[in-house]
Structures are given as structure tokens and as C-alpha cells.
Amino acid sequence: MSEFITIQVGQCGNQIGDAFWPLVLQEHGIDTQRESTFKSQPQHIQPNERLLDAFHSFFSSSDGISGHSFKTLADLEKAKVTARAVCIDMEDSVVARFRTGQFRHLFDDTCLLTNYPGSGNNWAEGFHTHGREYNEKILNLLQRSAERCDQLHGFLCLFSLGGGTGSGLGSAILSILEDNFPLVERFVTCVYPAGNEDVVTSPYNVVLATRELTHHASCVFPVDNKALLDICSRLKSSGNKHGVAGYIAACKPFQDMNSIVVNMLLHLTSGSRFPGSMNVDMNEIYNNMVPFPCLRYISSSVSPLLFPTSGSNTAPGMSLKPDDLFTSAWSRGNQLLKVDPLGGTVLGATLLARGSVFVSDMRRNIDRFQKKTQFIPWSCSDAMKTGLCSVPPPGLTSSVLSLINTSNMSSLFKDVAQKFNKLYQRKAHVHHYLQVPGFDEEDFTNSLESLHEVEEGYAQLTNLKAQTIPRLQVL
Numbered sequence: 001m002s003e004f005i006t007i008q009v010g011q012c013g014n015q016i017g018d019a020f021w022p023l024v025l026q027e028h029g030i031d032t033q034r035e036s037t038f039k040s041q042p043q044h045i046q047p048n049e050r051l052l053d054a055f056h057s058f059f060s061s062s063d064g065i066s067g068h069s070f071k072t073l074a075d076l077e078k079a080k081v082t083a084r085a086v087c088i089d090m091e092d093s094v095v096a097r098f099r100t101g102q103f104r105h106l107f108d109d110t111c112l113l114t115n116y117p118g119s120g121n122n123w124a125e126g127f128h129t130h131g132r133e134y135n136e137k138i139l140n141l142l143q144r145s146a147e148r149c150d151q152l153h154g155f156l157c158l159f160s161l162g163g164g165t166g167s168g169l170g171s172a173i174l175s176i177l178e179d180n181f182p183l184v185e186r187f188v189t190c191v192y193p194a195g196n197e198d199v200v201t202s203p204y205n206v207v208l209a210t211r212e213l214t215h216h217a218s219c220v221f222p223v224d225n226k227a228l229l230d231i232c233s234r235l236k237s238s239g240n241k242h243g244v245a246g247y248i249a250a251c252k253p254f255q256d257m258n259s260i261v262v263n264m265l266l267h268l269t270s271g272s273r274f275p276g277s278m279n280v281d282m283n284e285i286y287n288n289m290v291p292f293p294c295l296r297y298i299s300s301s302v303s304p305l306l307f308p309t310s311g312s313n314t315a316p317g318m319s320l321k322p323d324d325l326f327t328s329a330w331s332r333g334n335q336l337l338k339v340d341p342l343g344g345t346v347l348g349a350t351l352l353a354r355g356s357v358f359v360s361d362m363r364r365n366i367d368r369f370q371k372k373t374q375f376i377p378w379s380c381s382d383a384m385k386t387g388l389c390s391v392p393p394p395g396l397t398s399s400v401l402s403l404i405n406t407s408n409m410s411s412l413f414k415d416v417a418q419k420f421n422k423l424y425q426r427k428a429h430v431h432h433y434l435q436v437p438g439f440d441e442e443d444f445t446n447s448l449e450s451l452h453e454v455e456e457g458y459a460q461l462t463n464l465k466a467q468t469i470p471r472l473q474v475l
């Protein structure tokens, strides 16, 4: 089975990681309440050989995993099972949860890296200062984690682009990976800010980090906090008498928002981890979805949208019929990013189903998708990637993931450039960046140029008509 190393950087990356690991365990039927007995174990999934096989994807053990049947956290601790995770932050508070919390035995202490007091919401601090200082240490951590793998398939990198550590150090790590593990794909899930946030310098951090993503990631699955918050508010505000504002005031939306991202990640990797009649590996997704090197940004959505961390699956949509499941996955309002994926030209699309979705359901919905989609003219319209993984997510009978590389992605970069320009026209906060050794004013302009290239690259493909190329004449 394919193995992944998860790299969590900064507060956001580690908070998404904090939501990720309990759900991975839940997928394998492992009771995360240490004291409880097998009786209270989730009933939907029984540990069996094929699930144990898949356990290698995210976990390793010096004692070996094969042959074990894990039911509780205590079983994992006894067998010295650790998560294939590298958790990095330049402050300590979030990563400390992995040292002392309920899952402390799951994390190899030597794979947790922290400092003090953070990168001060400054990409240059994260990229240059911490990137330089920790380069060797991070490489060592990664090499050690990679040595514990038999079939390392990819790195899953999680960080936000708004702050300094995730955006700066997170994007610096991409180059370390590219230089030292050139054959292993780098999949990035990065969080774009909502726009009305606490981090004033986030437009700079986003633009500077996006250049690194464009050049050093294999495939990027961006999400944005505005889209995530809208989804959570829509799904949860009906239960709150003060509506959306009441929902936001009453809870910590990050928890719900992060669990939506985690659901997407678990579904995304499911084909590489579990068996299925038409399984799709992550490198197949990358090869089919990215036709040009810079246009590697994929809009994603999973259906049904759920909040598994809140204990029970409370969201509507649990009993969606197959066609509704597919429609919901590719619909504009359910994308984890504020784009209309089918409003432009589609460069690549993947539909991945989990659980009891029949091949006939799949065929019918591919047909429906193709009828409403304008593909790039040089690709035949059935050039879609589709997959069926037989293991459903916990608590569900089926689910669908939609991945779309769309020319409308240009709207994301246009919006990011506008926010950047508003700040940069006044050169506000620029001095903080210029005083960091290694940072040059040209980094701003070069990064903006790189952003424009991606925006243009996508925009040019919108409404592109098929060209008639004259046949070559045989002389």
C-alpha cells in the first residue's frame, strides 16, 4: 500500500493535523477513547486484513504492523505505532498538543519541531530566517521519516498562506522536498485567508508563498476560509436561532472548517490506501489533472459535507441519492474554494466515489458531468479520471469527491493580486520584510509577476475555441 508523510506547518497546518489523526484512526475502526471497550467501537467498520493493510499508509511501527489487529489507542501504544507525521511550528502551543494530549504516544517526539515566538505573520521570517536555521534539521526529520517507508508515495503538506510560518517555512520545505526526494510527489493543501481577517500582512504572505507553490508543489488543493465558513454556516446555522452570526459566535468555526478539509484529504487519498475495483492513485490524479506545469491548482469538494469531529454526523445530506451526491460534489456552493468550477473551461476533472456506488451510477453521472462541462478543446470530453474505492468513510454508505482544474481558478489569483496591490501601492508594512536578511524588494515584484502568469495562464483558456489545424501535406 502507498505510504504518505504528512507535513504540518504553522498553527493552521497543525490544527488541521489535529483534526486529521483522530479521523484517520476512526477510518480504521480504532476506538479513540482509551478506556472504552470494544463494545463502544464504531460499528460501521470492523478491522480486517484489508484495512490493516491500509494502516501502513499513515502509520509505522518499529515492531512491524502486519498481523496486528488494533482496536484501541492502548493497542497502538503497545505496538509502538507512530503517525507518519512531521509537525513544525515556530511557536509551541499547537504542537504541544501532540506532545502531551490524548494522542501523545502516536507522535514520535523527534518529529515535532518548535521554536519561539513564531514568524510574526511575516513570510520572509518563515522562509528565510527559519528556513535557513532549520534547513538541516528539517531535512533530517524528513529523511528519518522516509526511511521508515517501504513505498513512499507522497508528501501531504498542510499550512495556511496568511501567517508567516506556514506560508514561509511551509513553502521553503517544498524546495527541500523537491531537491532531496525528486521522485516523490508533493501534494499541498493550503488555506487562503477569508479576506476580513486578523493578519494585516496576509496579502503579502499569500503572494510570496503562491510563487513557491507554483514552482515547487506537484499539485495544490487550495481551500479558502471564506468558502469553508460559508459552508459551515449554511450547514449549521439552521440549528442556531441567531443564524450565521449566532453560529460563528457560539462555536469555534475552525474546528468545523478543518474537519471539512480533513474529509476531503481522507477521500483524496482513499484510492491509494484502500482496495477498489477502479482505484485511483494520487500520482494518477496529478498526471491527469495538471496539463501544464504552472496550472496545478485544483478545486475540490466532497459530498456529503459533514462535521465528523463534532461527534455525530449532523449535517443534512447523509441520505442523498447517488445523482444528488454527485451534483452536490461538483456544485459551486460546495467547493472548498470560492470558484465556479464549471463556469469556465475544464482542464481536468476527477470524480472519486467511495462505498456503495455502482459502476452504473458512476457512468450515468460522468455523462451528466460531461454534458454540463466545457473541456479544453484538445482533450476529448471523456478524458476524465474516475475511481471507485470500496471502503466508505466512517458512518456513511457512500461519498463522492470532485476535483476540477478549471480556468476559473484565475478569479482566485485576481482577487489575491488586488489585495496585494492595495497594500503595496502604499508600501505599507514593506519595511518588516526588507529587514529580513535574504529578502529583497524584488521578491515582491517577482512573486506578483509569477501570480499574474498563473492568472493569465488560466484566463487564456476560458472559452477557448477548438482551432482547426490544417493537415500536414504529404509531399
Ligand SMILES: Nc1nc2c(ncn2[C@@H]2O[C@H](COP(=O)(O)OP(=O)(O)OP(=O)(O)O)[C@@H](O)[C@H]2O)c(=O)[nH]1
Binding pocket: 009, 010, 011, 012, 013, 015, 016, 089, 090, 118, 119, 120, 121, 122, 159, 160, 161, 162, 163, 164, 165, 166, 167, 191, 192, 193, 194, 197, 199, 202, 225, 228, 254, 257, 258
Ligand atoms: N481553516 C483554518 N484557518 C486557520 C486556522 N488557524 C489559523 N488559520 C488562518 O491562518 C491564517 C494565519 O496563519 P497561521 O497558520 O495562524 O500562522 P502561522 O503559520 O502559525 O504563522 P505565524 O503565526 O505568523 O508564525 C489566517 O488566515 C487564519 O484565519 C485553522 O485552524 N483553520
Ligand SMILES: [Mg+2]
Binding pocket: 010, 011, 091, 118, 119, 163, 165
Ligand atoms: Mg503561528
